[in-house]
Amino acid sequence: MTTSDGAKGASGDEFSFAGLKAVFVNCTLKRSPEVSNTQGLMDVSIRLMREHGVDVENIRFVDHDIALGVYPDMREHGWASDAWLDDVWPLIDAADILVVGGPIWLGDNSSVTRMLIERLYAMSGEFNDKGQYVYYGKVGGAIITGNEDGVKHSSMSILYSLQHIGFVIPPAADAGWIGEIGPGPSYLDPGSGGPENEFTRRNTTFMTWNLMHLASMLKSAGGIPGYGNSRKAWNEGERFGLEPNPEYR
Numbered sequence: 001m002t003t004s005d006g007a008k009g010a011s012g013d014e015f016s017f018a019g020l021k022a023v024f025v026n027c028t029l030k031r032s033p034e035v036s037n038t039q040g041l042m043d044v045s046i047r048l049m050r051e052h053g054v055d056v057e058n059i060r061f062v063d064h065d066i067a068l069g070v071y072p073d074m075r076e077h078g079w080a081s082d083a084w085l086d087d088v089w090p091l092i093d094a095a096d097i098l099v100v101g102g103p104i105w106l107g108d109n110s111s112v113t114r115m116l117i118e119r120l121y122a123m124s125g126e127f128n129d130k131g132q133y134v135y136y137g138k139v140g141g142a143i144i145t146g147n148e149d150g151v152k153h154s155s156m157s158i159l160y161s162l163q164h165i166g167f168v169i170p171p172a173a174d175a176g177w178i179g180e181i182g183p184g185p186s187y188l189d190p191g192s193g194g195p196e197n198e199f200t201r202r203n204t205t206f207m208t209w210n211l212m213h214l215a216s217m218l219k220s221a222g223g224i225p226g227y228g229n230s231r232k233a234w235n236e237g238e239r240f241g242l243e244p245n246p247e248y249r
Contacts, residue, residue, distance in 0.1 A: 017212045018053035020219065023095040024143075025088070026060045027102035027113035036060070037187035038145045041177055041200070042101045045143065045208040049097075054212060057091045061112050064088060068115060070122045084119055092120070096215040097139050098167065100158050104146030104178075109154045117161045124165040130223065131232025135166030137223030139215045140173065141207050145187045145194075147179030168218065170210035175203040 024046055028036040039060075046056050067074035067082035072089075074082040092098055102113040126134040140162035142155040155174035163169050177187045177200045185192035194200065218224065226233075228240045 015212075016053045017049070017216055020054045020097065020212065020215050021057070021095045022049055022054050022097035022099065022211070022215075023057045023059070023091045024099045024101060025092075025116055026058070027062075027100065027110050027116055028060060029062065029103065029105075029110055029112055030060075032060055032063050035188060037189075037194075038101045038103050038143065040188040040195070041145055041175070041204065042099065042143050044195075044201070044204050045099065045175070048205065048208045049212060052212065054097070057095070059088065059091065061088070061116055066115070066119065068118070070118050072122050072126075084122075088119070089123065093123075093134070095138065096219055097141070097211050098162070099141045099143060099211070100162070101143035101145075102154070102158075104144060104148055104150040104154055107148060107150040107153065109144075109157055113154075113158065117158070121161070121165055127232055128223070130226035131230035132224065132226055133166040133231060135162075136229070137218050138167050139211050139218065140167035140169055141211050142174040143204070143207075144174070144176035145178075146176075147184050147186060148181060149178065151176035151178050168214060168224070170207075170214040172203065172206045172210055175200060175207045 024042050026036060026039050026042060028038050030036050046058060049056050064087045065081050065083045066088065067079040067084065069077060069079070071077050073085055100113065100116060102110045124133055124135065128134050128136055140159065142158040144151045144154045155176065159169050159173055177194045177197060179185055179192060187194035
C-alpha cells in the first residue's frame with residue numbers, strides 16, 4: 001500500500017521523527033499519583049509519538065511549585081518561590097511540539113490550564129536566534145477531557161492563545177473526550193467507552209500525526225523565515241517594506 005505522499009506501509013512505518021522533541025503538560029487539578037483522566041487520553045498521543053522516534057517529556061503542572069503571574073520569574077515580583085524557570089520552561093524552550101492537556105470545569109478550561117497559558121505568555125517577549133518571538137517554529141495542540149460540554153470551547157481558547165504568542169497550529173490540532181452530561185463516568189472509568197470511542201481515537205491520531213508532520217517540516221526548513229516578523233529588527237527601525245499611507249490624515 002502506498003500513501004498519498006508516496007510513503008509505503010499502512011501503519012506509518014516509513015515515518016521517523018527522530019530528532020523532534022515534544023512536551024505534554026497535563027493541567028489536571030490532581031497531584032500525582034492520583035489518576036488523571038486527561039493523562040489517559042494524552043498517553044494515546046504520547047505513545048504514538050514515541051513509537052515514531054519523538055523524544056517526549058510529560059509533566060503535571062500542579063506537581064511543580066509554580067507561582068501565579070505573567071513575568072518570567074515571579075520571585076522578582078513578591079513570590080517566595082517559583083519553579084517555572086527551573087522545572088518547566090527549559091522543557092518547553094527545547095521542544096518542537098507543545099501539547100496542552102486539561103479537564104473541563106464549568107464548561108471551560110481548568111484554572112491550572114489558564115495558569116500555564118499565563119506563564120507561557122510571560123516568556124513571549126523573549127527572542128529566538130532570528131530575533132523572532134521565542135515560540136516561532138514550534139507547533140502546538142490541545143487535548144481536553146470532561147463529562148460536561150466544552151471540548152471545542154476549551155480547545156479554541158488554548159489554540160488561540162498559543163498561536164497569538166507565536167506557535168504554529170496544524171490542521172485538526174485538538175482532540176477530546178466528553179462523557180454524558182452531569183455526574184457520570186470519566187474517560188478512564190470502567191465502561192465509560194472513552195478509550196474505545198471512534199471519534200476520539202480518530203481525532204487524537206490525526207492531531208498527533210499533524211503535529212509531527214508540521215514540526216518536522218518546520219525543523220527541516222530552519223523554522224519560519226525571519227524576514228517580516230523579527231521584533232529585534234523592528235525595534236532597530238526596520239519596517240520590512242511598510243510605507244506610510246499617503247491618504248492618511
